[in-house]
Amino acid sequence: MMASLQRWINEVAAPEHEAAEPDLRLATAVLLCEVVRSDYRIEEVELGLMREQLQQQFQLSGEQLDELMIMARQEAESAVDHHRFVRELRDHWGYDRRVDLIQQMWALAWSDGDKDALEEHRIRALADLLHVSHSDFVRTRMVEQNRAAIRNSDD
Structure with a gap:
């Protein structure tokens, strides 16, 4: 796993791609x-759901998922801004796929049973940057809020 991570780091740091x-x-x-x-709290239930979401989207092996989760966390913690990631998705994904990503974000926010205001603020900012309409931002929030309510009523 570390060899794969190092190989990826070397590819990213290649001089031809400043x-x-x-x-x-x-x-x-x-x-x-x-x-x-x-929300400054990283919970296992959120990480587990994030892992599931990435597996479903990209059909990665367990080792690939582990590497991706590590790299994502490192990038999220060290990046000054996330515009390059947003731009990559905005440039390569259609609108519906970007809306699906916002819905995945809402699922993460509600996965621990409670949506924090900081999570909502972050999702709102990312939705704007991804050029997702306010109506789809609200619709996806309501879908995941209802799913969370159903899950919580079953507990």
């Missing part, structure tokens, strides 16, 4: 990680 473009998997993982860490 400002190397992130791949779509890393861009997605970093933005999801931003939501997970936005």
Whole structure:
């Protein structure tokens, strides 16, 4: 795993790509990680859901998922801003796929049973940067809020 991580770091740091473009998997993982860490509490239930979301989207092996989760966390913690990740997704994904990503963010925010105002603020900012309409921002929030309410009523 460390050899793969080092290989990836070397590729990103290659001189021919001074400002190397992130791949779509890393861009997605970093933005999801931003939501997970936005309330200053990283909870296992959130990390587990994030892992599931990435697995479903990209069909990665367990080792690849581990690497992606580590890289995403490192990028989220060290990046000055996340515009390069947002731009990558905005440039390569259609509108519906970006809306789906916002819905995944809401699922993460509600996964621990409670949405924090800081999570909502971060999702709102990312939705704006991803050019997702306010109506879709609200609609996806309501879908995930209702799912959380159903989950909590079953407990």
